[in-house]
């Protein structure tokens with residue numbers, strides 16, 4: 001039996017660790033040829049090596065998603081290594097905890113640069129490639145429940161993730177005729193290094209009094225009774241990368257264990 005993603009060339013940005021690493025490993029296990037793209041070349045290589053040692057196909061590519069030349073290089077390297085590009089997961093992102101009135105212009109620009117502009121550039125460059133190839137393509141962006149609901153004190157992060165949903169919908173409208181689809185995944189509270197940064201931010205800002213308090217508080221009402229782990233996002237990633245989702249575009253799929261109903 002052929003694996004569902006056999007031979008598909010897939011880039012995952014921010015795949016050195018966390019959600020991106022889990023998705024990339026899950027995609028490779030279904031036969032995809034993956035590019036592990038991350039600003040940190042060491043973690044990118046570690047994830048790629050883990051996939052190769054499991055018998056999968058992976059190359060590492062250092063990328064800064066906010067720099068167009070770097071993104072172009074990532075796509076060119078992928079096309080050369082895997083024979084084209086079929087799917088891109090724009091997953092790289094950063095977070096920062098800051099009370100609403102304390103967010104500075106510098107904070108706004110830093111978060112929006114990576115989470116907004118970075119996604120736009122990766123989408124644009126992938127679309128150029130898909131159009132040149134003439135066989136369509138799939139864009140899958142990692143937004144968040146923070147792209148569906150504003151949370152204090154993560155306002156600029158939420159704004160960036162609402163932006164990801166908007167970019168997804170706009171691209172779906174613009175490129176459907178070329179069989180290029182765009183969808184996004186909205187995770188909830190996922191136990192990764194990012195949540196450690198968010199949790200520490202709550203404590204440093206005096207909003208919580210102990211480590212893990214914010215994480216536990218955000219997780220407390222989850223209907224399925226536990227916070228997410230990165231592997232919870234693998235099923236949706238496989239579905240969106242596979243032919244099973246071919247007739248779907250412009251959608252935001254919330255995978256949060258039951259937190260936000262939209």
Ligand SMILES: NC(=O)c1ccc[n+]([C@@H]2O[C@H](COP(=O)([O-])OP(=O)(O)OC[C@H]3O[C@@H](n4cnc5c(N)ncnc54)[C@H](O)[C@@H]3O)[C@@H](O)[C@H]2O)c1
Nearest residue numbers: 014016018019039064065091092093144187189190192194
């Ligand atoms: N952890 C959560 O609870 C959660 C919830 C919803 C959405 N998300 C989103 O999921 C995505 C992955 O988050 P995670 O929790 O795995 O975080 P993480 O911090 O563990 O991983 C993010 C990865 O992105 C990379 N990265 C950061 N800036 C980059 C840049 N400019 N260019 C290339 N790579 C860059 C980092 O090096 C890191 O490997 C992010 O977009 C995040 O906003 C996370």
